[in-house]
Amino acid sequence: MILEIRTYRLKPGTGEEFVRVMREESVPLLENAGIRVVDCGASLVAEDGHEEAYLIRAFASLEAHRDQEAAFYGSDAWRRGPREAIVSRIDSYHTIVLDVPDEAAEAFRGK
Numbered sequence: 225m226i227l228e229i230r231t232y233r234l235k236p237g238t239g240e241e242f243v244r245v246m247r248e249e250s251v252p253l254l255e256n257a258g259i260r261v262v263d264c265g266a267s268l269v270a271e272d273g274h275e276e277a278y279l280i281r282a283f284a285s286l287e288a289h290r291d292q293e294a295a296f297y298g299s300d301a302w303r304r305g306p307r308e309a310i311v312s313r314i315d316s317y318h319t320i321v322l323d324v325p326d327e328a329a330e331a332f333r334g335k
Contacts, residue, residue, distance in 0.1 A: 225282055225283070225284065225323075225324055225325070225326045225328065225329060226282065226283040226284070226285060226286055226288070226289050226321060226322070226323060226324075227262070227280065227281075227282055227321070227322045227323075227324045227328055227329060227332075228279075228280070228281045228282075228283065228289065228319060228320070228321045228322075229278065229279075229280050229319070229320050229322070230278065230279045230280075230281075230317055230318070230319045231267070231276060231277070231278050231317060231318050231319075232276060232277045232278070232279075232314050232316075232317045233271075233274045233275075233276055233314070233315045233316045233317070234274060234275040234276060234277060234313050234314060234315060235275075235312075235313055235314070235315055236273070236274070236275065237275075238275065238313035239266055239275030239276075239277060240266075241309075241313065242275075242277055242310065242313040242314075243264070243265055243266050243277055245306050245309045245310055246264050246277065246279065246306075246310065247264060247265075249305060249306035249309070250305075250306050250310060251264060253296070253301050253302060253305060253306070254281070254296060256301075257292065257295065257296045257299065257301075258292060259281055259283070259292050259293075259296060260281060260282040260283070260329070261279070261280070261281055262280040262281060262282050262329045262332045263278075263279075263280045263332050264277070264278060264279045264280065265277065265278065274315065280329075280332055282329040286321075289321065
């Protein structure tokens with residue numbers, strides 16, 4: 225399984241609304257697009273006073289990761305939906321992609 229962990233450094237004062245939009249609007253769209261969301265939320269710590277958040281997603285393969293992301297981020301549902309509410313609150317983000325056993329996603333979900 226391919227596990228993607230994305231971290232977001234957010235603009236000051238936007239963390240709570242970012243996480244709300246992520247959970248209530250973005251995650252349902254991702255899941256409707258066939259992307260498995262393992263978890264998302266606010267970081268427990270903030271670096272340099274910046275609020276931070278995360279998104280963890282699982283994919284069957286690197287090819288599925290590439291194809292599903294391209295389809296999702298190119299979709300009208302994303303572009304006309306929560307895209308602006310999400311992107312406007314991000315200062316920067318970082319993504320790591322790992323090849324892990326299937327049980328790893330469940331371990332994150334069960335936290």
